[in-house]
Amino acid sequence: MNRYLIQIKRELWEHKGALITTPLVVLTICVVLTILAGLAGRDVVQGGQFISQHDGMMSFYSFSSDGQQQSFIYHKGINGLSNITDMTTQNPATMLEQNPAMSLLPALPYIAFDHLAWLIGLIYLLSCLFTDRKDKSILFWKSMPVSEWQNVLTKAFIAAFIIPATAWLAASAYNLFYLLFMTIWSFFSSVHHPDLLFQPQAVLATAWSFLGSYLATSIWMLPFIGWVLLVSASAKKTPFLYLVLPLLALVLIEYTVLGSHHISQIIGSYINVSDPRTEQNMLNVSGWYHIQNVLSSVQCWLGLAASAGLLYATVWLRENRFEN
Amino acid sequence: MKTTTNHAAIIEAQGLHKQYGDFKALNDVSFRVLPGRIVGLIGPNGAGKTSLLKGILGLSTLDGGLSVLGLKPMKERTKLLEQVSFIADTAILPSWLKVHQAIDYVAGVHPRFNREKAQAFLAKTTINPKSRIKALSKGMVTQLHLALVMAIDSKLLVLDEPTLGLDIMYRKQFYSSLLEDYFDEQKTILITTHQVEEVENLLTDVLFIDRGHLVLDSSMDDISQRFCQLSVSTEGRHQVLEAGFQPIYEETRLGGASLLFEGVDPETLAAFGKLHTPSIADLFVAKVSSANERRHDESTVSNMQWKEAGQ
Numbered sequence: 001m002n003r004y005l006i007q008i009k010r011e012l013w014e015h016k017g018a019l020i021t022t023p024l025v026v027l028t029i030c031v032v033l034t035i036l037a038g039l040a041g042r043d044v045v046q047g048g049q050f051i052s053q054h055d056g057m058m059s060f061y062s063f064s065s066d067g068q069q070q071s072f073i074y075h076k077g078i079n080g081l082s083n084i085t086d087m088t089t090q091n092p093a094t095m096l097e098q099n100p101a102m103s104l105l106p107a108l109p110y111i112a113f114d115h116l117a118w119l120i121g122l123i124y125l126l127s128c129l130f131t132d133r134k135d136k137s138i139l140f141w142k143s144m145p146v147s148e149w150q151n152v153l154t155k156a157f158i159a160a161f162i163i164p165a166t167a168w169l170a171a172s173a174y175n176l177f178y179l180l181f182m183t184i185w186s187f188f189s190s191v192h193h194p195d196l197l198f199q200p201q202a203v204l205a206t207a208w209s210f211l212g213s214y215l216a217t218s219i220w221m222l223p224f225i226g227w228v229l230l231v232s233a234s235a236k237k238t239p240f241l242y243l244v245l246p247l248l249a250l251v252l253i254e255y256t257v258l259g260s261h262h263i264s265q266i267i268g269s270y271i272n273v274s275d276p277r278t279e280q281n282m283l284n285v286s287g288w289y290h291i292q293n294v295l296s297s298v299q300c301w302l303g304l305a306a307s308a309g310l311l312y313a314t315v316w317l318r319e320n321r322f323e324n
Numbered sequence: 325m326k327t328t329t330n331h332a333a334i335i336e337a338q339g340l341h342k343q344y345g346d347f348k349a350l351n352d353v354s355f356r357v358l359p360g361r362i363v364g365l366i367g368p369n370g371a372g373k374t375s376l377l378k379g380i381l382g383l384s385t386l387d388g389g390l391s392v393l394g395l396k397p398m399k400e401r402t403k404l405l406e407q408v409s410f411i412a413d414t415a416i417l418p419s420w421l422k423v424h425q426a427i428d429y430v431a432g433v434h435p436r437f438n439r440e441k442a443q444a445f446l447a448k449t450t451i452n453p454k455s456r457i458k459a460l461s462k463g464m465v466t467q468l469h470l471a472l473v474m475a476i477d478s479k480l481l482v483l484d485e486p487t488l489g490l491d492i493m494y495r496k497q498f499y500s501s502l503l504e505d506y507f508d509e510q511k512t513i514l515i516t517t518h519q520v521e522e523v524e525n526l527l528t529d530v531l532f533i534d535r536g537h538l539v540l541d542s543s544m545d546d547i548s549q550r551f552c553q554l555s556v557s558t559e560g561r562h563q564v565l566e567a568g569f570q571p572i573y574e575e576t577r578l579g580g581a582s583l584l585f586e587g588v589d590p591e592t593l594a595a596f597g598k599l600h601t602p603s604i605a606d607l608f609v610a611k612v613s614s615a616n617e618r619r620h621d622e623s624t625v626s627n628m629q630w631k632e633a634g635q
Binding site for chain 2: 002007013132135137140143144145146319
């Protein structure tokens with residue numbers, strides 16, 4: 001087997017719970033809840049009209065009014081009421097523009113899973129160069145002809161690309177399931193136009209859009225990944241404190257001495273995963289334009305230089321300072 | 325080792341030093357290890373064994389000249405580890421790993437690993453390939469580790485207290501497997517252990533190290549020629565000393581003494597008592613004690629010279 005692939009496989013074996021089981025469990029819970037909510041259904045009487053809720057979770061309702069089928073979006077009350085016959089004549093882009101909440105629907109799983117991925121990534125990075133020193137297996141790994149550069153870069157690759165890819169796949173899988181579920185369900189409802197309730201075009205467009213967002217996030221977060229890896233390689237115990245305390249100290253020193261907040265703003269831009277130009281949270285607002293914004297920012301390139309330094313320091317620590 | 329041959333040395337150490345603050349872990353250590361040898365690195369705790377092994381394996385820097393298989397261990401560690409395997413008492417296999425995953429991993433990263441050989445070795449044990457390491461006993465973990473290492477066609481195998489904490493059955497199995505299934509003339513083994521008696525019959529060479537100094541570097545053949553141990557009665561002891569023979573170490577035994585000599589013709593001693601080749605343990609104690617006495621004497625002389633200079 002390829003020497004690089006087996007390193008990735010090793011990470012998946014070691015961190016199976018965080019990297020594979022957790023997204024799968026969350027995906028399964030979402031699927032089960034959706035099915036249960038759909039099966040349970042709900043009837044609502046609004047303005048004297050009898051309304052049947054079919055999906056239960058995603059705020060889409062359909063009802064029959066005087067023999068005419070209509071659909072609408074429900075969010076803290078009915079809004080976006082549309083006549084189905086009218087909607088079929090609209091092109092999807094116009095319809096999404098008129099009903100922004102509709103475009104949010106397929107985005108929700110991506111938003112949920114990428115926040116989950118952020119948390120999983122943090123936990124993974126904090127532990128990946130700490131546990132082999134803690135459980136004393138480090139000398140076994142070091143007895144293999146694998147360089148520390150390969151080792152450390154594999155872990156950075158997992159955090160930057162594999163974990164977001166897992167989140168993207170899980171969210172896409174949920175959306176595909178939901179599309180299928182709604183298609184089947186619509187046959188039992190008064191609305192036989194699942195494409196209106198949940199547009200395939202919107203699903204694909206959202207998936208594509210979040211792919212760009214995830215890639216931009218991966219590049220943007222490299223300095224953060226480098227910092228957490230360094231903490232993981234250097235902490236003798238409680239890596240989380242090693243992660244937070246130096247940063248907190250820097251923020252306090254800057255504020256006390258200079259009275260400014262630059263460091264906290266920089267740290268905040270990574271915690272919030274902010275687009276450097278629009279300041280949108282790239283985990284919430286998707287789009288390929290984030291990549292352009294990230295790559296054209298000075299902070300990104302300074303951050304990449306810092307990542308290289310942090311990764312070098314991490315490798316140096318792994319080669320020269322380790323307990324056994 | 326000191327045996328002169330034309331073979332390229334597996335390990336070539338010249339004037340090695342290692343210092344932690346004021347503590348000298350290694351002090352001017354020089355030796356050569358040739359191919360096809362089983363070398364015992366013997367020394368008490370804190371003698372410098374681990375520092376030396378770490379240096380040989382490229383896990384820490386040593387001052388001085390060190391070449392292992394013609395490579396600089398620290399700079400070329402990854403390349404070196406394609407030809408060097410090691411099992412350390414602290415090299416614990418990760419508890420989350422499954423047995424078949426361990427084989428897959430080593431097969432994936434090591435170009436000289438033979439999967440069939442590892443599986444054949446494991447087939448002789450009761451280890452289930454689907455088990456996690458944490459479900460195995462310490463003996464089984466060592467068997468697994470040994471199976472992985474023996475399936476690697478390495479030129480040098482470094483064993484640092486490999487049988488520590490194992491019961492006698494596993495310890496015996498460990499060394500017999502090592503000799504029967506692994507060792508050949510192309511391979512070299514470097515072992516450190518406190519249980520010297522267990523490896524004594526395996527070794528072809530010994531390196532004694534104490535307080536960072538190499539106190540003996542010899543082949544086992546040389547030992548039997550250079551050293552002899554004489555068991556004598558109390559009266560016999562006086563006669564030996566009166567005859568001008570000076571043992572490097574002596575030990576009182578029930579009704580007599582055991583005297584250890586270096587560089588004395590055994591035939592000249594045979595008349596005084598029973599002669600035999602000293603065990604590694606006895607020789608180690610003798611060499612370390614005499615080296616300590618010598619260092620103590622040198623230190624005393626040096627202190628006196630300083631005092632005189634001060635006056």
